[in-house]
Amino acid sequence: MELFVSKFGGSSLADAEQFKKVKSIVTSDPRRRFVVPSAPGKRSKGDVKVTDMLYNCYDMLSRGESIDEAFSGIEDRYRSIISDLGLSLSLEEDFVSIKNCFIARAGRDYAASRGEYLNGKVLGEYLGFEFVDAAEVVFFREDGVFDEERTYRVMGERLKNSEGAVIPGFYGSMPNDTIRTFSRGGSDITGSIVARAVGADLCENWTDVDGFLMADPRIIDDPKVIDVITYRELRELSYMGATVLHEDAIFPVRGAGIPINIRNTNHPTARGTMIVPFPQADNVPGAITGIAGKKGFVVVNIEKGMMNQELGFGRKVLWAFEKNGVSFEHLPSGIDTMSVVVEEKHFDERKERILDDICELTNPEHVSVERGLALIAVVGRGMVSAKGTANKIFSAVYESGVNVKMIDQGSSELNIIIGVAEDDFERAMKGIYEKVVGKR
Numbered sequence: 001m002e003l004f005v006s007k008f009g010g011s012s013l014a015d016a017e018q019f020k021k022v023k024s025i026v027t028s029d030p031r032r033r034f035v036v037p038s039a040p041g042k043r044s045k046g047d048v049k050v051t052d053m054l055y056n057c058y059d060m061l062s063r064g065e066s067i068d069e070a071f072s073g074i075e076d077r078y079r080s081i082i083s084d085l086g087l088s089l090s091l092e093e094d095f096v097s098i099k100n101c102f103i104a105r106a107g108r109d110y111a112a113s114r115g116e117y118l119n120g121k122v123l124g125e126y127l128g129f130e131f132v133d134a135a136e137v138v139f140f141r142e143d144g145v146f147d148e149e150r151t152y153r154v155m156g157e158r159l160k161n162s163e164g165a166v167i168p169g170f171y172g173s174m175p176n177d178t179i180r181t182f183s184r185g186g187s188d189i190t191g192s193i194v195a196r197a198v199g200a201d202l203c204e205n206w207t208d209v210d211g212f213l214m215a216d217p218r219i220i221d222d223p224k225v226i227d228v229i230t231y232r233e234l235r236e237l238s239y240m241g242a243t244v245l246h247e248d249a250i251f252p253v254r255g256a257g258i259p260i261n262i263r264n265t266n267h268p269t270a271r272g273t274m275i276v277p278f279p280q281a282d283n284v285p286g287a288i289t290g291i292a293g294k295k296g297f298v299v300v301n302i303e304k305g306m307m308n309q310e311l312g313f314g315r316k317v318l319w320a321f322e323k324n325g326v327s328f329e330h331l332p333s334g335i336d337t338m339s340v341v342v343e344e345k346h347f348d349e350r351k352e353r354i355l356d357d358i359c360e361l362t363n364p365e366h367v368s369v370e371r372g373l374a375l376i377a378v379v380g381r382g383m384v385s386a387k388g389t390a391n392k393i394f395s396a397v398y399e400s401g402v403n404v405k406m407i408d409q410g411s412s413e414l415n416i417i418i419g420v421a422e423d424d425f426e427r428a429m430k431g432i433y434e435k436v437v438g439k440r
């Protein structure tokens with residue numbers, strides 16, 4: 001039988017009602033044998049996630065304040081889930097020992113990880129699945145980097161004969177047995193790690209949206225959900241600010257060819273978005289898969305006559321950025337000009353040094369800095385075969401009354417990057433979406 005790993009995010013496990021939905025999802029398909037929970041998330045708009053409550057307790061202790069009240073707020077979250085679900089489980093002993101460890105200063109990561117740890121215990125009991133502490137199966141090396149080899153070996157062995165297990169997300173252990181967490185949202189990474197370790201056929205990621213959207217809903221009204229997206233397309237869109245899944249969650253499964261399915265716990269009949277390693281023959285995509293963009297870039301233009309004949313010119317320009325620790329995003333160039341697009345916040349920290357170094361290293365005729373650039377990435381594996389996509393994109397920008405300041409297209413034809421003034425950003429995004437994707 002096929003095997004699925006199902007990760008549930010914080011909003012899917014925020015209270016007993018959400019737990020019930022999770023149980024009905026898990027039990028509706030026997031392939032769902034391994035479940036990875038986040039800590040309870042927000043129940044409503046103004047609510048606080050348990051992970052944030054835990055960080056808060058840690059900070060209060062660092063300031064020498066009492067955590068009695070704040071900690072009992074956390075205990076109550078779990079108590080009410082347990083009693084509303086009618087479980088006989090008691091976490092009272094855990095609460096006492098966790099609070100003692102807090103006071104004994106067991107560390108910030110330890111503090112944050114307890115949200116998932118406790119939720120894993122509750123969910124395991126509710127599903128009738130065994131609880132496997134992530135500290136025993138997810139490992140980090142001395143330098144804090146995730147230890148793939150040891151994790152896959154130990155976890156694979158531990159789960160090999162398990163009929164059903166809950167493995168809390170977000171954390172693992174260091175060689176000295178202390179707890180370490182991934183970065184925020186890191187339960188997604190644990191989900192992918194478990195999928196890889198058990199050789200799953202699918203890694204499900206249950207959240208509170210119908211899937212990965214074709215554009216940012218804060219800019220485009222009701223954008224369409226992407227049915228199928230490749231890992232490479234997802235990388236391009238996430239890099240430009242589209243978020244649903246933790247960026248690092250891709251790596252464990254990509255190498256093993258395991259797809260990820262983003263699903264909605266509150267709307268389980270929706271098929272969600274399938275993230276696949278390679279384009280699939282049975283899924284002929286539209287010309288574009290998605291649009292994403294970010295503000296906050298600057299362009300450094302360097303001009304010098306006969307630049308094209310000067311061997312090593314580009315290397316020297318890039319060295320000026322590299323030696324100041326600033327990485328570049330794009331590099332459009334002309335015959336006698338070279339432009340370097342970089343993130344404004346990084347550039348500003350080292351601006352004087354970079355400009356001095358450019359002048360010293362390349363002796364240019366003119367250097368200028370243009371601020372306030374926004375980048376829009378139009379991404380799609382279908383662009384290679386669809387004629388006229390670029391035409392549509394640029395006429396949309398033109399018809400929106402927006403001036404294009406920069407264009408960059410990778411030779412893979414997976415994306416077209418367009419630079420526009422920040423003030424034109426939303427207008428250009430709307431124009432492109434309407435013309436290329438169409439209204440709903």
Ligand code: ASP
Nearest residue numbers: 038051170184185186187
């Ligand atoms: N609970 C952690 C956080 O809030 C990890 C996660 O939810 O994935 O970041």
